[in-house]
Amino acid sequence: MTRKFSFSLSRKHFAVPYMAFLALFVIVPLVMLFVNAFMAADGSFTFANFAKFFTEKTGLLTFLESMLIGAITTVLCFFIGYPIAYILSNPKYNKTTVLIFLFILPMWINFLLRTIAMKELLEMLNVELGYGTILLGMVYDFLPFMILPIYTTLTNIDKSYVEASEDLGAKPMQVFFKTILPLSVPGIVSGVMMVFMPTMSSFVISDMMSNNTILLFGSRINRYFTNATDVSQKVGSAYSLILLIVIGITVLLSKKLNKNQVPAKGGDLW
Amino acid sequence: MVKKILARAYVGIILLILYAPIVTIIIFSFTESRVSGGWSGFSFGNYISLFQNAKIGAAILNTLIIAVVSAIIATFLGTLAAVGISNMRKTARTIVNGVNQIPVLNADIVTAICLFLFFSYFIDGGYVTLIISHVLICTPFVIMSVMPRIRQLNPNLYEAALDLGASPKKALFSVIIPQLIPSMISGALLAFTLSLDDFVISQYNRGTDGIDTISTYIYNNLKRGLDPAFRALSTLIFLVVLGILIAINIRSKQANKKNGGNLN
Numbered sequence: 459m460t461r462k463f464s465f466s467l468s469r470k471h472f473a474v475p476y477m478a479f480l481a482l483f484v485i486v487p488l489v490m491l492f493v494n495a496f497m498a499a500d501g502s503f504t505f506a507n508f509a510k511f512f513t514e515k516t517g518l519l520t521f522l523e524s525m526l527i528g529a530i531t532t533v534l535c536f537f538i539g540y541p542i543a544y545i546l547s548n549p550k551y552n553k554t555t556v557l558i559f560l561f562i563l564p565m566w567i568n569f570l571l572r573t574i575a576m577k578e579l580l581e582m583l584n585v586e587l588g589y590g591t592i593l594l595g596m597v598y599d600f601l602p603f604m605i606l607p608i609y610t611t612l613t614n615i616d617k618s619y620v621e622a623s624e625d626l627g628a629k630p631m632q633v634f635f636k637t638i639l640p641l642s643v644p645g646i647v648s649g650v651m652m653v654f655m656p657t658m659s660s661f662v663i664s665d666m667m668s669n670n671t672i673l674l675f676g677s678r679i680n681r682y683f684t685n686a687t688d689v690s691q692k693v694g695s696a697y698s699l700i701l702l703i704v705i706g707i708t709v710l711l712s713k714k715l716n717k718n719q720v721p722a723k724g725g726d727l728w
Numbered sequence: 729m730v731k732k733i734l735a736r737a738y739v740g741i742i743l744l745i746l747y748a749p750i751v752t753i754i755i756f757s758f759t760e761s762r763v764s765g766g767w768s769g770f771s772f773g774n775y776i777s778l779f780q781n782a783k784i785g786a787a788i789l790n791t792l793i794i795a796v797v798s799a800i801i802a803t804f805l806g807t808l809a810a811v812g813i814s815n816m817r818k819t820a821r822t823i824v825n826g827v828n829q830i831p832v833l834n835a836d837i838v839t840a841i842c843l844f845l846f847f848s849y850f851i852d853g854g855y856v857t858l859i860i861s862h863v864l865i866c867t868p869f870v871i872m873s874v875m876p877r878i879r880q881l882n883p884n885l886y887e888a889a890l891d892l893g894a895s896p897k898k899a900l901f902s903v904i905i906p907q908l909i910p911s912m913i914s915g916a917l918l919a920f921t922l923s924l925d926d927f928v929i930s931q932y933n934r935g936t937d938g939i940d941t942i943s944t945y946i947y948n949n950l951k952r953g954l955d956p957a958f959r960a961l962s963t964l965i966f967l968v969v970l971g972i973l974i975a976i977n978i979r980s981k982q983a984n985k986k987n988g989g990n991l992n
Contacts, residue, residue: 470820472811472900473824480824483843485827557739563970567965567969574946659837
């Protein structure tokens with residue numbers, strides 16, 4: 459027991475290098491973002507950067523538009539992806555892992571190249587670029603992120619629950635809606651987060667798929683920094699801070715949603 | 729039976745949509761026309777120019793160097809951190825886990841901007857800033873991959889090593905780490921692919937006239953249209969990944985047969 463009282467290298471100290479790393483490259487930069495967001499061009503304190511969010515067209519309206527596009531993408535991915543995950547995880551329809559590999563495979567191709575390919579294909583087919591093509595591009599890029607966590611959760615569901623509900627006389631529809639669907643909620647929450655979070659802040663896909671005609675919130679922030687002036691960087695910092703706060707709230711909400719559920723394997727990434 | 733056909737048809741249609749752009753890239757990688765859709769005759773020109781273009785070559789090399797180095801650092805840092813975190817008291821553990829989640833959950837562009845603001849005070853963009861920022865986004869995934877394995881370890885083994893006279897460092901490297909190697913490898917692979925696919929964070933932290941990765945090179949040269957050599961590159965990447973996945977699949981099937989059980 460003497461070891462406990464003398465100062466020695468115990469196992470918890472192995473985390474010290476990473477804690478220092480996090481402090482330096484996560485906490486300090488976040489503080490800098492925070493300070494920048496409240497700073498005027500001359501370095502004095504101001505709320506003007508946040509005021510811009512509510513008065514300018516690049517602010518609140520664009521933000522709501524981006525949230526809406528993120529939400530629609532997420533809903534589309536869910537309704538397209540859930541049946542896929544269900545079919546692939548159900549031994550009645552699919553006994554091998556080959557198909558799930560086919561759904562993961564495109565993720566290994568650089569997403570810029572994939573998005574450009576989709577855009578070129580649409581241009582070949584003479585489709586006009588706009589909101590529709592943005593949604594198509596986003597669903598195309600993020601569908602695997604919805605399918606995978608739901609697939610993992612569905613394959614880990616204890617089959618005896620399903621059998622029990624069948625034995626107790628549930629019809630196939632009832633088995634699905636009262637047993638399988640509720641048990642797959644952790645996977646759904648995880649999938650929804652993995653699709654919604656990046657889509658609402660992404661700028662590359664929307665820029666490309668609309669030929670820079672529709673600029674979402676992420677694009678606005680990006681433009682404040684790429685054509686940077688002292689003022690625009692401060693406004694961009696304020697916008698980033700707002701995005702960060704909304705992300706934080708979304709994460710907390712999803713954690714709460716997941717806590718009320720039966721814990722299942724595989725859905726605990728978020 | 730009808731249900732089965734419908735299910736198969738649905739999966740088939742979605743796969744068709746998913747692969748249509750990729751198949752288009754592959755087909756048009758064999759013609760030198762600048763816009764895909766224009767066919768200027770069959771040729772391997774794109775493949776030849778892919779290997780002759782020094783800038784693309786440098787971008788590919790940079791991407792690989794950064795991905796390998798960041799994956800190695802992230803694996804080392806993340807494994808140590810996972811061992812440490814799992815031995816902390818509850819409050820300390822909650823705090824470190826919380827901060828560890830920030831780079832995962834945060835929007836890429838916000839992480840990129842935070843790092844950009846930070847680095848602009850201290851160093852010019854280049855390999856160092858890119859590797860630091862890639863380590864930052866990769867390490868949490870290494871921890872997530874190693875942590876479940878640590879929870880399954882027998883805690884007495886480490887204590888036994890200490891009682892038998894090993895120093896904590898020695899006990900870590902000869903008792904704990906060897907048991908973690910499979911999960912470290914899967915963490916490293918995850919880190920490697922994350923680093924390969926990153927665009928936003930690299931774009932912000934590569935420096936004003938800094939180095940290019942594949943992603944930033946493509947993006948920064950898009951105004952003149954995508955260089956058709958990239959269609960050749962995508963085709964090659966696709967074939968390599970397809971080959972690897974087929975190999976893994978065959979191997980795991982053989983392993984399955986040997987063990988008689990289902991190992992996945």
